[in-house]
Amino acid sequence: MAADQKQTVQEIVKNHGKNRNRLMDIVREVQSRFGHISNESAHLIADTLGIPFVEVIDMVSFYSFLARTSKGKAVVRLSKCIVDKMHGMDKVADAFEKETGVKFGQTSSDGMIRLEYTPCIGMCDQVPAVLVDGSVITNVTPKDVPEIVKKLRKGAKIGSQESDATRPDAQVELNLRKPGPVIFSPMDRGAAIRAALNMTPEEVITTVTNSRLRGRGGAGFPTGMKWNFCRKAKGEAHYVICNADEGEPGTFKDRVILTEVPDIVFEGMTVAGYALGAKQGLFYLRGEYQYLHSYLQQVLARRRHLGLLGRNIGGKEGFDFDIRIQMGAGAYVCGEESSLIESLEGKRGAPRDRPPFPVTKGYMNQPSSVNNVETYCCAARIMEKGAEWFSKIGTKDSTGTKLFSVSGDCTKPGVYEIEFGITVDDLLEVVGGEDAQAVQVGGPSGNCIAPKDFGRKLCFEDLSTGGSVIVFGPKRNMLEVVREFTEFFIEESCGWCAPCRVGTTVMLEMLDKIIEGKGSSKDLEELERVCNTVKMMSRCGLGQTAPNPILTTMKNFPKLYSSLIKTEEYVPTFDWGNALSDGIAIAGREPVWEGEEL
Numbered sequence: 168m169a170a171d172q173k174q175t176v177q178e179i180v181k182n183h184g185k186n187r188n189r190l191m192d193i194v195r196e197v198q199s200r201f202g203h204i205s206n207e208s209a210h211l212i213a214d215t216l217g218i219p220f221v222e223v224i225d226m227v228s229f230y231s232f233l234a235r236t237s238k239g240k241a242v243v244r245l246s247k248c249i250v251d252k253m254h255g256m257d258k259v260a261d262a263f264e265k266e267t268g269v270k271f272g273q274t275s276s277d278g279m280i281r282l283e284y285t286p287c288i289g290m291c292d293q294v295p296a297v298l299v300d301g302s303v304i305t306n307v308t309p310k311d312v313p314e315i316v317k318k319l320r321k322g323a324k325i326g327s328q329e330s331d332a333t334r335p336d337a338q339v340e341l342n343l344r345k346p347g348p349v350i351f352s353p354m355d356r357g358a359a360i361r362a363a364l365n366m367t368p369e370e371v372i373t374t375v376t377n378s379r380l381r382g383r384g385g386a387g388f389p390t391g392m393k394w395n396f397c398r399k400a401k402g403e404a405h406y407v408i409c410n411a412d413e414g415e416p417g418t419f420k421d422r423v424i425l426t427e428v429p430d431i432v433f434e435g436m437t438v439a440g441y442a443l444g445a446k447q448g449l450f451y452l453r454g455e456y457q458y459l460h461s462y463l464q465q466v467l468a469r470r471r472h473l474g475l476l477g478r479n480i481g482g483k484e485g486f487d488f489d490i491r492i493q494m495g496a497g498a499y500v501c502g503e504e505s506s507l508i509e510s511l512e513g514k515r516g517a518p519r520d521r522p523p524f525p526v527t528k529g530y531m532n533q534p535s536s537v538n539n540v541e542t543y544c545c546a547a548r549i550m551e552k553g554a555e556w557f558s559k560i561g562t563k564d565s566t567g568t569k570l571f572s573v574s575g576d577c578t579k580p581g582v583y584e585i586e587f588g589i590t591v592d593d594l595l596e597v598v599g600g601e602d603a604q605a606v607q608v609g610g611p612s613g614n615c616i617a618p619k620d621f622g623r624k625l626c627f628e629d630l631s632t633g634g635s636v637i638v639f640g641p642k643r644n645m646l647e648v649v650r651e652f653t654e655f656f657i658e659e660s661c662g663w664c665a666p667c668r669v670g671t672t673v674m675l676e677m678l679d680k681i682i683e684g685k686g687s688s689k690d691l692e693e694l695e696r697v698c699n700t701v702k703m704m705s706r707c708g709l710g711q712t713a714p715n716p717i718l719t720t721m722k723n724f725p726k727l728y729s730s731l732i733k734t735e736e737y738v739p740t741f742d743w744g745n746a747l748s749d750g751i752a753i754a755g756r757e758p759v760w761e762g763e764e765l
């Protein structure tokens with residue numbers, strides 16, 4: 168390694184305080200300087216931090232946006248989710264391959280452009296979309312591709328770059344279709360903090376509890392209860408963590424919040440800091456939203472300037488709190504709160520065993536409250552306007568409004584802030600998706616429902632959703648949808664536990680057999696059995712929900728599957744005999760069966 172490169176890597180590590188927990192920032196910066204993290208760089212980082220080389224490699228190899236070898240001057244990442252496909256992604260992919268002369272997964276011969284697919288990048292309302300080294304281009308058509316490729320061949324940058332901290336909707340359309348009374352109504356900067364500081368921390372938590380706010384990240388856990396557990400947990404420090412990973416395909420509501428009202432999120436985090444007795448807030452932003460990074464840093468800087476972050480906030484002696492943004496690097500599982508904490512600590516994002524839960528042992532093993540972007544916004548508004556005001560909106564068990572990210576076959580895709588309790592039918596009318604044959608509520612990990620259920624309500628007590636609503640028109644092949652979602656889970660499984668790592672692939676093989684018309688009724692039973700096993704035996708929420716696309720369509724669209732059954736002869740997909748012979752050959756010994764003498 169050249170001496171100047173060596174010096175640069177060492178300086179990067181030094182600038183991050185030689186702090187092992189900042190490994191993610193260190194490797195991201197090394198990659199942005201040199202295009203990848205070579206073994207030499209990894210050795211140098213490890214030596215300077217005083218950690219084993221494998222720890223660096225273990226981490227780097229986990230994230231899809233980090234590379235150990237050079238990929239090319241520019242990496243074009245084409246968003247590949249079902250909504251992209253529904254809106255012409257394949258034609259855009261063909262155009263890129265034609266124009267660059269290489270296939271996806273390859274780098275052009277001049278080393279200038281690499282083509283890759285990446286899972287949903289949070290732009291489903293303006294697809295097809297590509298990420299090019301942190302910038303986003305949306306509504307891409309095959310006609311746009313020659314110009315993009317021409318620019319990249321010349322080494323030019325695409326879109327506005329990281330250093331350009333103007334409003335990010337210059338790059339990505341806002342698409343806020345319907346603002347509501349909670350998230351998107353005007354609020355004075357500092358109003359929620361001022362209201363909170365007039366109370367004790369315990370009273371703040373009681374107010375949030377009385378509002379009956381439930382977490383907007385998907386599971387709907389009561390926020391007041393979470394904050395109470397966290398405040399009461401003993402530790403050297405408490406942490407406020409915001410989950411802005413937003414990786415569920417079809418979800419893009421946090422993107423719109425962060426563009427339009429980022430102050431409210433940071434205000435909510437600061438209120439949480441006061442309530443929990445925390446001095447540090449950590450904001451985990453998905454790697455795909457790098458284009459928002461400088462803008463958000465600017466918002467934080469302004470808040471520090473206004474005395475809304477930093478020391479003695481709001482003039483309250485001893486109330487010190489600040490927020491650090493941590494960028495992710497392309498891993499859906501990092502949205503799961505314990506993986507997110509691992510990632511925040513600069514490790515691979517593998518989920519932790521729970522208990523202990525983050526409220527007692529989270530970031531750095533200290534009490535931490537992980538909440539969604541929208542949850543913090545709600546908490547800020549509750550402080551400002553009161554628990555009673557909030558609890559009168561929505562339904563009994565789902566108070567407040569919900570942001571829905573609506574995409575797919577509808578005339579008005581975008582973000583809608585609507586009171587909890589709206590029926591799917593009513594939402595479809597608002598978004599222009601009345602002829603839907605199916606609606607995916609809550610993304611692939613949620614529920615695919617048929618028209619017979621369109622009278623049901625969107626709320627925790629009926630159909631719950633973290634926000635993703637994908638509409639499928641009458642002409643869509645729903646099995647293609649199910650296949651795509653299952654592939655997504657295979658791709659995103661962290662590989663830690665066999666039920667998820669192996670089970671998801673087995674599910675796809677069994678599904679394919681049925682789609683190819685080679686399945687019998689017994690195959691359907693077996694598919695359901697495997698799905699239920701994966702659901703029950705997986706270690707974290709990813710594996711536990713990965714079978715949902717198959718299970719919910721089997722339940723709600725039984726004909727989709729039964730119409731493909733042409734035979735009653737059951738031929739197992741997995742040949743135990745062959746697998747066993749292979750195993751015997753590898754192990755070099757025969758198995759001993761139960762009851763057999765050794």
Ligand SMILES: Cc1cc2nc3c(=O)[nH]c(=O)nc-3n(C[C@H](O)[C@H](O)[C@H](O)COP(=O)(O)O)c2cc1C
Nearest residue numbers: 382383384410412413414502503504538539542708
């Ligand atoms: C695979 C997986 C991905 C997740 N992704 C997100 C996410 O992107 N954003 C989020 O807020 N919660 C996500 N969650 C839920 C979090 O684990 C956690 O419950 C949530 O951040 C808590 O916030 P809340 O109480 O405000 O809902 C995910 C869970 C799983 C299992």
Ligand code: SF4
Nearest residue numbers: 661663664667707710
């Ligand atoms: S369920 Fe999947 S993502 Fe979760 S720990 Fe197991 S392998 Fe990893």
